[in-house]
Amino acid sequence: MNNGDVLTSLRLLKGYTAWKTMDVFSWRSFMYLLVFSQLITPLVSLLVWQAVTAQEQTVYGWSSSEFLVYYLAIIMVRQLTVSYEHHMLGMNIYTGEVTSLLLKPHHLLYSVIGENLAVKIVSYTVSIPLIIVLWMGFTPTILPSFSNVMLFVLTVVNASILRFLWLYLLTLTAFWTEKTQSIVNAGEVAIFFIGGEVAPLFLIHGFFGDAAYYLPFYGMMGFPAETLIGIKGISLSSGLLLQYAWICTLVLLCSWVYKKGIKRYSALGG
Numbered sequence: 167m168n169n170g171d172v173l174t175s176l177r178l179l180k181g182y183t184a185w186k187t188m189d190v191f192s193w194r195s196f197m198y199l200l201v202f203s204q205l206i207t208p209l210v211s212l213l214v215w216q217a218v219t220a221q222e223q224t225v226y227g228w229s230s231s232e233f234l235v236y237y238l239a240i241i242m243v244r245q246l247t248v249s250y251e252h253h254m255l256g257m258n259i260y261t262g263e264v265t266s267l268l269l270k271p272h273h274l275l276y277s278v279i280g281e282n283l284a285v286k287i288v289s290y291t292v293s294i295p296l297i298i299v300l301w302m303g304f305t306p307t308i309l310p311s312f313s314n315v316m317l318f319v320l321t322v323v324n325a326s327i328l329r330f331l332w333l334y335l336l337t338l339t340a341f342w343t344e345k346t347q348s349i350v351n352a353g354e355v356a357i358f359f360i361g362g363e364v365a366p367l368f369l370i371h372g373f374f375g376d377a378a379y380y381l382p383f384y385g386m387m388g389f390p391a392e393t394l395i396g397i398k399g400i401s402l403s404s405g406l407l408l409q410y411a412w413i414c415t416l417v418l419l420c421s422w423v424y425k426k427g428i429k430r431y432s433a434l435g436g
Contacts (some may be wrong), residue, residue: 321389
């Protein structure tokens with residue numbers, strides 16, 4: 167890809183993002199409702215672990231302060247990596263509106279990524295102030311260092327790409343079934359249970375707990391949160407390497423499933 171192709175791609179993404187942002191902003195009330203729904207589960211987990219570690223109790227060396235900062239970080243990661251492809255792309259496939267996108271002289275992914283960025287822009291208008299209020303309200307005694315914040319930004323960008331690719335992959339099943347919403351929900355449940363949200367992964371013992379570190383879900387949730395507070399289940403270099411490895415793997419899987427889905431869609435007269 168030469169410089170001209172890169173500039174063209176950036177212009178396309180910029181155009182789609184601007185257009186989709188205006189569209190998403192028109193139904194911002196629904197977006198804000200989704201933002202608050204994303205807050206519920208980590209906030210409940212935070213309050214549960216705060217109760218467990220009350221009266222100076224510790225769980226495997228973690229006190230109330232560690233759990234507080236960890237779950238505040240989890241809330242940040244959830245809000246910053248938000249992705250709702252199944253609400254838009256899946257419906258376009260069901261209704262046949264995806265045909266107009268397939269007829270354009272560029273890949274469907276430009277529109278999908280533009281919509282993803284638009285959703286983030288609109289949701290950030292309420293989620294970022296909400297995150298600030300939560301940090302000020304809970305007033306954690308452990309504060310991240312500047313270097314941890316910079317590393318957190320890097321890992322969250324990677325986590326955002328991972329979560330987007332994972333949900334995009336699941337959404338592509340709409341070419342075969344109308345049960346895509348259930349499939350995507352199952353994928354979100356996997357992130358919740360295996361990603362370190364229901365509990366930090368170090369609390370899960372045995373083979374499953376060790377294996378969970380090497381699944382993509384940890385890179386989407388637990389790893390960025392641990393990076394912010396400086397407590398890591400695996401080393402920083404290993405975590406980053408796993409994030410990039412899963413990004414490459416999911417890109418290949420998405421490409422393969424997309425090609426198969428388009429062939430089926432065309433064969434059925436889409």
